[in-house]
Amino acid sequence: xxNSFGTIFRITSFGESHGDVIGIIVDGVPAGLEFDLEFxxxxxxxxxxxxxxxxxxxxxxxxxxxxxxLFENRTTGAPLCLIIENKDIDFSIYKKYKNFLxxxxxxxxxxxxxxxxxxFRGSGRFSGRITAGFVMAGAIAKKILIKYDxxxxxxxxxxxxxxxxxxxxxxNIEKLVELxxxxxxxxxxxxxxxxxxxxxxSVKKQKDSVGGTIKCMVTNFPAGKGGxxxxxxxxxxxxAIFAIPSIKAIEFGAGFKAAKMKGSEHNDPWILKNGKxxxxxxxxxxxxxxxxxxxxxxxxxxxxxxxxxxxxxxTVNIEKMENVEIEFSGRHDPCIVxxxxxxxxxxxxxxxxxxxxxxxxxxxxxxx
Numbered sequence: 096x097x098n099s100f101g102t103i104f105r106i107t108s109f110g111e112s113h114g115d116v117i118g119i120i121v122d123g124v125p126a127g128l129e130f131d132l133e134f135x136x137x138x139x140x141x142x143x144x145x146x147x148x149x150x151x152x153x154x155x156x157x158x159x160x161x162x163x164x165l166f167e168n169r170t171t172g173a174p175l176c177l178i179i180e181n182k183d184i185d186f187s188i189y190k191k192y193k194n195f196l197x198x199x200x201x202x203x204x205x206x207x208x209x210x211x212x213x214x215f216r217g218s219g220r221f222s223g224r225i226t227a228g229f230v231m232a233g234a235i236a237k238k239i240l241i242k243y244d245x246x247x248x249x250x251x252x253x254x255x256x257x258x259x260x261x262x263x264x265x266x267n268i269e270k271l272v273e274l275x276x277x278x279x280x281x282x283x284x285x286x287x288x289x290x291x292x293x294x295x296x297s298v299k300k301q302k303d304s305v306g307g308t309i310k311c312m313v314t315n316f317p318a319g320k321g322g323x324x325x326x327x328x329x330x331x332x333x334x335a336i337f338a339i340p341s342i343k344a345i346e347f348g349a350g351f352k353a354a355k356m357k358g359s360e361h362n363d364p365w366i367l368k369n370g371k372x373x374x375x376x377x378x379x380x381x382x383x384x385x386x387x388x389x390x391x392x393x394x395x396x397x398x399x400x401x402x403x404x405x406x407x408x409x410t411v412n413i414e415k416m417e418n419v420e421i422e423f424s425g426r427h428d429p430c431i432v433x434x435x436x437x438x439x440x441x442x443x444x445x446x447x448x449x450x451x452x453x454x455x456x457x458x459x460x461x462x463x
Contacts, residue, residue: 104123112225116180118179125170125459127460134237136159139227142230149296155179155183177231223435247447248271250283253307259282281433303405304430308395309396310393313393316392318389321450332447335443342399361378377393406422
């Protein structure tokens with residue numbers, strides 16, 4: 096069906112926005128891995144709601160619980176099952192508008208697909224809340240990749256028309272992480288960050304929403320991984336990223352700018368540096384022909400504005416089959432971009448770990 100992803104490192108998502116729990120089953124985790132619940136919790140804390148006045152006021156503790164797959168704090172090779180409980184549930188507004196097709200929501204598509212049986216509370220399985228499971232799995236993947244000095248870092252590149260055009264390098268990831276973590280919107284440039292915050296506050300007062308872009312960088316991923324046709328690294332990353340609600344586009348390296356460039360401008364010249372083959376720039380985004388080049392993997396994703404807004408909009412009452420106007424209220428983010436950052440990192444980690452397990456670069460058992 097549509098709830099599992101991956102080949103060896105395989106995740107299965109379950110739960111709904113206003114159900115009892117959100118969870119993830121992670122199969123294929125190498126046995127013998129020392130389990131770091133504190134790190135998983137810290138990753139979940141980065142995406143949970145009510146972090147600031149710029150995010151959803153839904154109050155969720157999002158405490159991670161592990162139900163299986165551990166013995167004496169090490170992975171056993173059996174499936175790991177992780178959950179967080181939904182505590183702050185209020186779906187009265189969803190009952191009120193059950194028969195209204197909310198603009199740019201999945202209501203009509205889900206109605207035609209599931210004949211009215213899908214959970215409509217907070218969009219159910221279609222809610223961004225399911226990504227908490229993605230992050231729990233991604234935290235496990237990250238801890239394994241870190242053992243091989245593979246780092247994954249994402250940040251807010253733009254909110255609305257406010258764009259950070261700086262081309263940051265991966266030479267000092269620790270400093271970039273520090274700057275990003277000091278920003279309410281997950282930006283690196285602190286001046287741009289304040290402008291982004293002001294914009295989000297402005298659209299929030301107008302009962303509107305705004306979108307943006309997120310840039311992701313992966314360092315020290317080995318060259319020669321991936322495949323040329325149906326197992327391309329960029330294809331697999333793209334599929335994983337599009338599993339995240341609100342993602343509308345992805346571009347690797349120069350991306351859409353490549354369409355305006357000449358070959359002499361876009362080509363990445365090869366050089367020898369300190370005895371290592373690399374390129375002078377990275378418009379390919381670290382992937383050529385679907386296979387890693389050894390340069391940093393770089394891509395940017397577009398996140399749409401949150402669909403739930405308080406401005407009156409035209410829609411259809413599907414029960415009465417009549418045109419109506421809706422003014423939807425609820426606990427929603429005026430800009431979802433900052434909370435998507437850890438999800439982007441997590442899904443990238445899940446893909447890359449799976450790739451390295453498939454190719455035997457990472458063992459199935461850690462023996463200490």
